[in-house]
Amino acid sequence: MPSFYIRGYSTAPVALADVWVTASSQVKEFEVTPGVYEKYVRATFDFHRSGDTSDALTVTAMHSAATKGETVTSPRTFAAGSNIASFSINYFESQGWQTGDTINLTLLPGTGYTVIEPDEVSILVDFTSAPKFVIEDNVINAAIYLPAPGEISADYEYTTNNESTWSPCDGTYIDLEGVSIPLGHLKVRRKAIGATPAGPAATSTKAYGNAVKVWQGPLVITAGGVYSGRYRSTDPDVPAVDVKTSDFVDLSNVEVEYARIGIKAHFGTHNPTLGHGMGINLRCRNVRGRGLPIVGTLVQNRQFIDIEEYINLDIQHCFFRNSAGIKFVGTYRGNGTTDSIDVRYNVGYNIDCRLSEELSDHKDGYARMHGNFITWGNTKGTEVPNVKIDWNYQLSRMGQSDGEDTISISNARGQAGSYASVSNNHLRGRAYWLYQRHHHGGNTEQYDSGVSILVESPGATNQFRPDTCARYINVEDNLAMDSNGGHFGIASAMDVKMRRNTSISKAMADKADFLKVGGVDQGEYKGNSGGSYMHDNYYNNTNNCQGCEVSDMTYGIVKDYRFSEGYLRKDEFYGGNTNLQQINPHYLPAEEVIDEATINARERSWWNRVAANNLIIGVE
Incomplete structure (x- = not known):
């Protein structure tokens, strides 16, 4: 059912909530005067919210008025502690409404909240009650x-x-x-x-009913052009959309639901002997995606967009939930000047990389694969100009998500004269929960992996490769909060500049959520324990982290929660064996409580920056 997802803020104190809207209707008839009957549609719009419901929250929607041709803007207020607000309105046949008309409701941006998945709930007027x-x-x-x-x-x-x-x-x-x-x-x-x-x-040549979506089957694209529509695949081996051409493909106003991959663009798979200029050339605008619930044995995690071997990528104003996100790996095959990567203004909600219960030896019953909100990797030494991975918004709820690094840059390179930009992103929650992992001679230990933004250069051999390592990347002005590992990391890379990023974590403030995920008592869980690091994570080599910088970072981190110790602060930087130090760090005062209000205030400041720059985040 179409629905709205917003980030909402009440006025004071600040509270966050996820809001969605559902619609229903009834066709009724009453006797106006003896023998004279009037028909009307009674439409009911229900606003729901989850998350923090402790404060009142007012949202505004525009809907068709009872008198045809008019519109009404109606504020709806959730009372403190409530998770539903409703209103009903009658649409009369005598006021001009006819069978086939639609009654629409659209959520409007308002003071203190932002619509991040705009949609329209519609009710079909049908006075005949046709099938x-x-x-x-x-x-x-x-x-x-x-x-x-x-x-x-x-x-x-x-x-x-x-x-x-x-x-x-x-x-x-x-x-x-x-x-x-x-x-x-x-x-x-x-x-x-x-x-x-x-x-x-x-x-059955048309879909009727209240807020019904009609899906087409999987789409295979073999020629360039503009494509739109709704595509679904319930087969893990079949993507909802499969791009098999190096022609320019524009996916605009597309919606996908997928058992594993939403949009697959593996041009190298279809053309093993690629030459210069042969690869994926893809534009995605206003694309929405949802990973379908895991059924049976899923051996690879769900992925919203999965790209290999590319010329030019333009992915903006997209929204996805319940899967891994936007992944582009492999050799850059563009012209080195205008062909680039532009990933901006996207929203990822509940990054989820869980697999099947049947494959699991992990604590909460699900296996995992490493998956991310945004993945850029393995350019094989090719350098990409003018890369923008900016102004993206990610929110992962505890117990509803499971991912590793939120933004992962692995063996990927900008240019010496055109550093790749990873800037102004909002990254909240990572939720890669502890599980049992067998390694180190068969020993079993609790394991957690990943940070909010990681630039790294792993390899198959124990030799650092300056010609293929991650290089020429600026990571600036990002806000990372409540990662249950570190927030920012450089591991065996060169010429990476991390500047003015903020790392805030309240650790175990939400004890009920943190400690009872999957029914597992994680009271000794050492979550949210790192600020940033720069070290030789893969190779013992002095070239590691050459030309790297970590400066003007802001930290406010609660180390972890233990029943015997309470809350501990840990605003740390780890220089590893490189002996590199960060420059001019900033710390929240020790007496400042880091709690949900702290996190919410930082999030609000990020949205204020969005407004100040006249940006739209998510689907336009």
Whole structure:
């Protein structure tokens, strides 16, 4: 069902909430005067919220007025402690509303909150109560019909073979879930009763109903062009959209749901002998994605966008949830000047890299793969100009997400005269929970991996490679909060500048969430324990971290929570064996409490910067 996802702030004190909207309707008729009847649609819009519900929160939506042609802007207020706010309105036939009209509700940006997944909830006006269908790529999820006033279900019959045979409708739902039926072949009609001939059949050439999304099957793209629509794949081996061309492909206003990969663009897979200029050339704007729930044995994590071997990438104003995010790895095959990478204004919600329970030896029953919000890796020594990975927003809820590094840059390179920019990103929560890992001679230990932003150069051999390592990257003005590991890291890279980043963590302030994930008592969990580091993570080599800098960083970190010790502060920088020191660090005062209010205030300051720069984050 279409829904809105916002980040909302009340006025004082500040509270954060995720808000979504659902819609429902009823067709009613009443007697105005004896023998004169009036029909109307009663529409109900329910606003829901989760997260912190302790404060009042007012949001504003614009909807169609009862009088056709007008619109009304209505504020709705969640009372403190409540998680639902509703309103209903009647749309009368006498006021100009007709069958086929739609009643729309759109959430509006307001003071103190930002809409990060704009959408529109619509209700179809249908005074005739005609049969309605929900059809997804020729497969029936449910066929729904609503009898007209005074009629009963048994008055209807249906066919799935284009009127060759008819079956009675015995309930309000025709239960055909999972049945493959060609479009147009499912029909419902009013039965012939006595001498009355059967009514005309309503066919399944269109989706009707309240806020129903119609999905097409997987899409394979073999030629350039502009593509839009809704595509879904429930097969882990089949992406929702598969790009198999080096032509320019523009995915605009696309929505994908996927068992594993939303948008796959592995041009090298289809063309093993690639030459210069042969690779993926992709633009994604206003693309929405959702990883489907894990079913059966999933051996690789779900991924929103997965790209290998590329010429030029432009990924902006996208939104995804419940999977790993935007991944682009492999050789850069652009022209070295105008061909580049632009990943900005995207939103990732609940980065989730869990696999199947069947594969797991981990503590909460799920296996993991390393997955990220944004992954840029393995350029094989090629240097990419004018890279922008800026102004992206990530939020991962504890217990609903599972990822490693939030932004991972591994063996990827900008240019000496054009450093790659990883700047002004909002990264909150990482939620890579402890699990049992077998290593070091078969010993089992609790293990946690990953930071908010990591620039690294792992390799198969114990030899540092200046020609292929991560290099020429600026990591500046990012806000990282509540990672349950470190926040910023440089590991075996060169010419990486980390400047003016902020690392804030309240550690175990939310003890109930942290300690009871998956039913596991993690009271000794050493979460949120690092600020930033720069060290030889892979090689014992003096070239490691050459030309790197960590300066003007801000730290406010609670070390961890233990029942015997309470809260401990740990604003640390680890220089490893490089003996490199950070420059001019800043620390929140020791007496300042670092709690949810601290985190929320920092988040609000980030959104204020967004507003000051006239930016739109998420889907436009």
